[in-house]
Amino acid sequence: MAAEIQNIILETKNLSIGYKSKKAKNTIASNINIQLKKGELIALVGANGIGKSTLLRTLTNVQPKLNGEININSKPLIEYGSVELAKVLSLVLTETVSSKNLSVFELIALGRQPYTNWVGNLSNNDISIVNKAISQTNIEDLKHKKCFELSDGQLQKVMIARALAQDTSLIILDEPTTHLDMYHKAYILKLLQKLAKETNKTILFSSHEIDLAIQLCDNLIVMSDKNCIQNTPDNLINQGAFNTLFPNDLIIFDQTTKSFRVKK
Amino acid sequence: MVTSKSYKFSFIILIIVLIILFFTNVSLGSISIPFNTVFNSLTGSADNYIILNYRLPKAITAILVGSGLGISGLLMQTLFRNPLAGPFVLGITSGASLGVALIIMGSSVLGGFFATLLISKWSLVISASLGSFLVLLTVLIVSSRVRDTMAILIIGLMFGSITAAVVSVLSYFSSAEELQQYIFWGFGSLGDLQWNELKIFALIYSVGLLFSIASIKALNTLLLGENYAKSLGLNIKQSRLIIIIATSLLAGTITAFAGPIAFIGLAIPHITRQVFNTSNHKILLPAVFLFGAIIMLICDGIAQLPNTDYTLPINAITSLIGAPVVVWLLVRKKKMVF
Numbered sequence: 001m002a003a004e005i006q007n008i009i010l011e012t013k014n015l016s017i018g019y020k021s022k023k024a025k026n027t028i029a030s031n032i033n034i035q036l037k038k039g040e041l042i043a044l045v046g047a048n049g050i051g052k053s054t055l056l057r058t059l060t061n062v063q064p065k066l067n068g069e070i071n072i073n074s075k076p077l078i079e080y081g082s083v084e085l086a087k088v089l090s091l092v093l094t095e096t097v098s099s100k101n102l103s104v105f106e107l108i109a110l111g112r113q114p115y116t117n118w119v120g121n122l123s124n125n126d127i128s129i130v131n132k133a134i135s136q137t138n139i140e141d142l143k144h145k146k147c148f149e150l151s152d153g154q155l156q157k158v159m160i161a162r163a164l165a166q167d168t169s170l171i172i173l174d175e176p177t178t179h180l181d182m183y184h185k186a187y188i189l190k191l192l193q194k195l196a197k198e199t200n201k202t203i204l205f206s207s208h209e210i211d212l213a214i215q216l217c218d219n220l221i222v223m224s225d226k227n228c229i230q231n232t233p234d235n236l237i238n239q240g241a242f243n244t245l246f247p248n249d250l251i252i253f254d255q256t257t258k259s260f261r262v263k264k
Numbered sequence: 265m266v267t268s269k270s271y272k273f274s275f276i277i278l279i280i281v282l283i284i285l286f287f288t289n290v291s292l293g294s295i296s297i298p299f300n301t302v303f304n305s306l307t308g309s310a311d312n313y314i315i316l317n318y319r320l321p322k323a324i325t326a327i328l329v330g331s332g333l334g335i336s337g338l339l340m341q342t343l344f345r346n347p348l349a350g351p352f353v354l355g356i357t358s359g360a361s362l363g364v365a366l367i368i369m370g371s372s373v374l375g376g377f378f379a380t381l382l383i384s385k386w387s388l389v390i391s392a393s394l395g396s397f398l399v400l401l402t403v404l405i406v407s408s409r410v411r412d413t414m415a416i417l418i419i420g421l422m423f424g425s426i427t428a429a430v431v432s433v434l435s436y437f438s439s440a441e442e443l444q445q446y447i448f449w450g451f452g453s454l455g456d457l458q459w460n461e462l463k464i465f466a467l468i469y470s471v472g473l474l475f476s477i478a479s480i481k482a483l484n485t486l487l488l489g490e491n492y493a494k495s496l497g498l499n500i501k502q503s504r505l506i507i508i509i510a511t512s513l514l515a516g517t518i519t520a521f522a523g524p525i526a527f528i529g530l531a532i533p534h535i536t537r538q539v540f541n542t543s544n545h546k547i548l549l550p551a552v553f554l555f556g557a558i559i560m561l562i563c564d565g566i567a568q569l570p571n572t573d574y575t576l577p578i579n580a581i582t583s584l585i586g587a588p589v590v591v592w593l594l595v596r597k598k599k600m601v602f
Contacts, residue, residue: 060495086497093495098345099487099543106544113485113496119546120481166496 008074009170009202010036010059015068017051017058027066028054032228034221036170036204041196042230043213044206046223047246052206055223056174059204060091072170086114090166092159092173100148104158107147108133111165133164136195153184160191164199173205177212185209189216210242211259233258271540271547278554282327285561289326290319292570321462322455323561328469329454329522330560331553332514334532335476338552339507341533342483342545344417351515351529354420354508355399358427360519361450363395364388365431368446369438385456388449392520399423400512404505413490413504451577452523454564465521472513476549479507483545526579528563531586532556538593559586 016030028051036042046052057063059070061077070077072088080088090111097107111133112126122130134140137157147155156176163171176192177185189209193216196203204221207213213220214233221230222241229241236242242253242260251260291302297315305312306320336351344353352358367387403423407416435443457465482503485493494500518525533548536555540547560582567581 062491062494081497082494082499083497086495089495091492091495093489093491095489095491097487097492098489101537101541101543102487106542107488110485110488110496113481113498116481118478118481120484 007037008035009038009072010034010204011069011071011074012059013069013071015058015070016066017054018066019054020064020066025066029223029228030067032068034228034230036202036219038169038202039196039200040202040218041193041216042202042204042219042221043210043217044204044221044223045208045210045213045245050223050225052223053174055228056172056204056206060089060172061085083114086166086168088168089170089172090163090168092156092163092171092176094174094178096155097147097159100146102147104139104142104145104147104150105130105134107158108162108165111162111167114166129167130165133161136164136198137161137191152179153181153187156180156184156188157191160188160195164195164201168201170202170204173203175207176205177207177209186212189213193217210245214258271542271551274539275550275554278551278558282554282558282561285558285565286323286327289323289561289565290315292565293319293568294571294573296571317459318455321457321459322564324462325454325457325465325522326560326564327557328466329518329525330528330532330556330558330563332469332472332518332556333525333529334536334552334556335473335549336511336514337529337531338533338536338545338548339476339479339483339511340529342486343504343507344413345486345489346417347534348530349417351511352424352524353417354511354515355403355423355427356396356512356515357519357524358424358431359396359399360392360516360524361395361431362399362427363391363393364449365434365446366395367391368449369434369442385461389461389520393516395427396512396516396519399427400508400516404508408501416504416508449523450579452525452579452582454522454560454578455568455575457521461521465517468513468517472510472517475506475510475513479503479510480545480549482507484543487543522578524579525582527583527586528556528560531590532559534590535559535593559589 012032012034015032016027017032018025018027018029020026032055044052044055054063058065061080072080109122109126109130112122112130113120115126116122134143137160139154139157139161142150142154142158147158150158160173160176173192177188180188189212192203192205195201214237217233219230220233220236221228222236222245224245229236231239237255237258245253251262254261287299287302290306291297291299295314297312301312302315305315333351337349340349340351340353341347403416403420406419410416410419435446482498485496485498486503488496490500515529532555533552536548536552540551542548563578563581563585566585567576567578569576
């Protein structure tokens with residue numbers, strides 16, 4: 001049981017998320033209980049507007065929770081200082097970097113900022129961690145390119161390498177496969193699966209690629225307007241969690257092929 | 265942040281150019297002074313009144329003005345992620361103009377208190393500092409209530425418009441002599457500083473420079489965008505405040521002592537980026553310092569029209585020289601690096 005607790009990187013208890021203003025409280029989802037364990041790849045799926053981004057923003061301390069608990073490594077999220085949090089949680093966001101004139105190496109090296117001195121000098125240890133992140137994501141050939149020379153797929157790999165260089169036990173990605181073609185969608189998710197296994201990091205990402213997530217993830221968090229459930233892909237299929245995910249007038253979930261089909 | 269290419273060679277060349285230009289600047293003027301006399305005076309083995317009390321303070325002022333405006337332009341361009349930002353987007357010049365306009369033209373309009381003040385160099389410096397400080401303070405207070413950095417840019421511009429309008433109203437009611445005096449202040453001047461004024465100028469400048477150096481890491485982190493910077497543990501509000509304070513100390517004192525020098529703050533970072541193709545502020549900051557100082561010394565050399573008794577307004581020269589240089593660099597490289 002003690003080992004079990006140690007393995008839990010992030011845990012929420014009865015979490016409710018939403019927006020609070022002086023006048024009203026707008027709850028988007030409540031009663032969220034999820035557990036993310038070491039070395040797992042977890043996808044967060046759900047229809048547009050259901051609150052995936054709000055959940056990720058709440059888990060990453062960008063916006064405050066409404067109620068309940070969020071613990072990272074058994075410590076409440078709100079008790080983390082900003083640099084301390086940057087050492088346990090790294091992000092890959094949907095926005096692009098503002099200076100595309102950075103070289104790939106420079107950009108990845110910025111992941112070391114929480115560890116470097118006041119002027120940001122890299123130690124030999126920092127440089128070896130950056131190089132390791134580069135080889136783990138197979139982007140050695142891009143190392144000296146500038147960011148504006150990269151394709152969307154390449155840039156996404158670079159951003160994942162930057163998160164790896166931050167050396168955190170938890171990496172959260174917000175829709176890492178948008179703008180990518182079918183091959184690169186599979187490539188990025190396969191890469192995340194490999195990284196979770198090899199580095200024993202916990203990787204949580206939100207995605208609309210439910211078919212791919214079912215094939216590649218250890219766990220899925222399915223958000224619908226009724227509830228938010230977490231389980232293995234097979235258990236979720238057996239529970240029929242995907243049947244009610246979307247309105248059933250256009251697409252249906254086929255349990256035998258484990259994928260969505262357009263209604264004939 | 266490690267930059268793959270080493271820029272040692274470029275830095276050595278820039279430093280040599282700066283030293284040569286410094287001596288040339290001191291030797292040129294309404295009367296040319298030979299290089300060896302300049303050298304002897306600067307090393308203390310001879311005493312030349314013109315050099316020690318006029319040319320030397322002016323050359324030092326040029327270096328401080330050029331480097332300070334360049335650095336504050338760089339800080340603003342990175343903070344606002346906008347290549348058009350310069351040291352004066354926060355309303356510093358407009359505040360200084362307002363202060364000076366009040367002291368020069370306000371006496372006839374408002375009378376009373378202002379009329380009792382003598383329009384000396386110090387009263388201009390003090391009113392310019394007070395004006396820019398008050399406008400900046402207002403911008404800071406308003407912007408502490410907004411989360412979006414871009415909003416600060418707009419707020420700064422709006423305050424600029426308000427002060428410009430007040431200056432227009434004042435000009436409308438003032439006499440031709442007062443108007444002329446105000447316009448002469450607007451031309452900018454590097455040559456009016458005495459040693460004791462220069463000491464205060466250099467002191468405040470150094471504090472601003474220290475704040476800028478302290479912001480290097482934050483500036484590099486901000487290259488990723490504010491959300492990424494926050495996820496890397498950067499305290500955005502605090503870093504933003506330090507960057508704004510650095511800019512206001514640098515650009516504020518420069519405007520107070522040398523007048524509103526146009527263009528340099530916007531152009532120098534772009535000129536530097538064309539030569540130093542990096543976004544790393546650890547390289548850019550010293551490079552901008554050197555380029556700013558060099559270009560200001562050149563502009564000043566031209567403005568004083570060597571061997572004549574005329575001095576052109578420095579403000580006109582900076583734009584006349586600077587703008588074509590930026591256009592030429594952009595056309596040649598066919599690419600805007602930012």
